[in-house]
Amino acid sequence: MQRKFIQIIGVIWTLLYASVIIWIYATEPRSFKEVATNTQVAAGTYEINQEKFDNGLNLFRRDQFRAARDEWAGADPAQRDPRTQFYIAYACYREGWGRVYYDDALFREGLAAVDRAINLNPNGTLSVDDPNLQMHTAAELKAELEQGTETSWRDLNPMKLFRTRK
Amino acid sequence: MKTYAERNRALLHFIAVPTILLTAGLLGGLRIDAQTRQFIFIAPPLVTLVLAILLGSLFVRAGAIDLSRWVAIEQPTLNNLSHLLTLLSLFFATAQAFNSVLPESGLLHWMFSFFFLWTLWTNQFSNFDARRLLKSIMVLFGTAFVFKHLLVSALYAPDGGLLRTIASTLLKGISIDVPAFAPATGYVSFFALILYVSGLLLIAPNPSPPDESSVDKLAVREEMLSESSNQSSGVELNDTVPK
Numbered sequence: 192m193q194r195k196f197i198q199i200i201g202v203i204w205t206l207l208y209a210s211v212i213i214w215i216y217a218t219e220p221r222s223f224k225e226v227a228t229n230t231q232v233a234a235g236t237y238e239i240n241q242e243k244f245d246n247g248l249n250l251f252r253r254d255q256f257r258a259a260r261d262e263w264a265g266a267d268p269a270q271r272d273p274r275t276q277f278y279i280a281y282a283c284y285r286e287g288w289g290r291v292y293y294d295d296a297l298f299r300e301g302l303a304a305v306d307r308a309i310n311l312n313p314n315g316t317l318s319v320d321d322p323n324l325q326m327h328t329a330a331e332l333k334a335e336l337e338q339g340t341e342t343s344w345r346d347l348n349p350m351k352l353f354r355t356r357k
Numbered sequence: 358m359k360t361y362a363e364r365n366r367a368l369l370h371f372i373a374v375p376t377i378l379l380t381a382g383l384l385g386g387l388r389i390d391a392q393t394r395q396f397i398f399i400a401p402p403l404v405t406l407v408l409a410i411l412l413g414s415l416f417v418r419a420g421a422i423d424l425s426r427w428v429a430i431e432q433p434t435l436n437n438l439s440h441l442l443t444l445l446s447l448f449f450a451t452a453q454a455f456n457s458v459l460p461e462s463g464l465l466h467w468m469f470s471f472f473f474l475w476t477l478w479t480n481q482f483s484n485f486d487a488r489r490l491l492k493s494i495m496v497l498f499g500t501a502f503v504f505k506h507l508l509v510s511a512l513y514a515p516d517g518g519l520l521r522t523i524a525s526t527l528l529k530g531i532s533i534d535v536p537a538f539a540p541a542t543g544y545v546s547f548f549a550l551i552l553y554v555s556g557l558l559l560i561a562p563n564p565s566p567p568d569e570s571s572v573d574k575l576a577v578r579e580e581m582l583s584e585s586s587n588q589s590s591g592v593e594l595n596d597t598v599p600k
Contacts, residue, residue, distance in 0.1 A: 193367070194363060194364075195435065197368055198371050198436070199435065200371070200372065201371025201372045201439055202371070202438055202439050204372060205443075205446065206442070208376065209442075209449075212379060215383065215398060216386065216398050216400055219397075220398075221396050222396060
């Protein structure tokens with residue numbers, strides 16, 4: 192009887208431990224801190240660091256986009272918060288925007304962030320009510336970033352010098 | 358006494374052995390980045406799975422694992438399930454043990470893979486017993502560990518010294534792509550291999566516990582043997598007594 196009990200415990204334990212190992216290899220955490228974050232995400236208890244998010248927002252409003260992105264990366268290390276990812280994408284857009292040309296690398300980074308934001312939103316439509324922004328939905332931002340990475344005849348239009356940053 | 362032995366045996370077979378093997382599997386793919394000190398988890402490459410199958414077949418051929426006793430239609434489902442999980446853990450640990458001692462990429466990766474494949478393939482046609490196989494595996498992994506984590510890592514370390522100078526002179530023009538890992542990677546690999554070999558030592562060829570009747574028979578046999586030896590020693594003593 193005792194042997195059977197140990198056997199059952201052994202089967203459950205082995206399955207559980209094997210699942211944890213598979214999960215570790217699938218998520219590829221880079222540190223013990225990341226293991227803890229991934230565990231929180233899996234358990235559904237993950238929350239962003241609000242203080243860091245607010246710091247990032249203040250920096251963003253002062254046009255310090257790179258510093259703002261760093262703060263937001265710290266606030267949302269698992270990249271699981273759609274709002275934070277939206278702001279990261281917006282910071283990439285504003286930093287990469289230029290009157291003559293756009294910074295392709297930053298626009299691509301922004302595009303990846305806005306895609307994450309869209310995928311993380313369960314409804315599919317993400318809207319951010321921030322009066323300091325001119326684009327409030329992830330779809331608008333994505334379209335703008337996509338246009339920036341595409342090459343077309345419009346790039347040769349001299350009138351683009353008069354365009355404004357959103 | 359007998360209950361303790363049974364309980365310990367069950368704990369060993371159903372909990373300790375799979376845990377040891379799975380931990381070896383977990384550590385086998387872990388590397389530490391030289392610059393950032395971050396974890397890098399490398400899933401077992403396809404070639405390590407092939408090597409694990411070859412080594413598994415050697416285990417069966419050498420009698421280190423009696424497969425018909427591990428999984429059989431006559432056994433209860435729970436027994437089969439737990440044995441199957443242990444065998445899967447062994448397979449995963451074997452693949453990861455190879456992963457741990459194989460260089461990650463480049464020419465050396467293929468050279469090591471080829472030597473492993475060659476060794477295991479030729480061993481398929483040799484006569485082995487379980488003990489000799491275990492010794493052979495320990496030597497195989499030990500040699501690969503020394504080559505990868507002591508020699509190759511020393512050759513391509515940023516402060517490689519004389520060894521590096523010699524190697525770069527000898528291999529001039531040949532691109533050997535070896536990713537740089539922190540020295541901690543060697544320690545992790547060492548513990549992974551120790552755990553793997555410990556797991557192999559703990560795995561019994563026949564996982565079923567000896568049934569009560571056979572235990573009783575063995576006890577009776579031992580008693581008879583001890584009695585007969587006492588009698589014979591008594592006879593010898595009597596013989597030596599001067600008349």
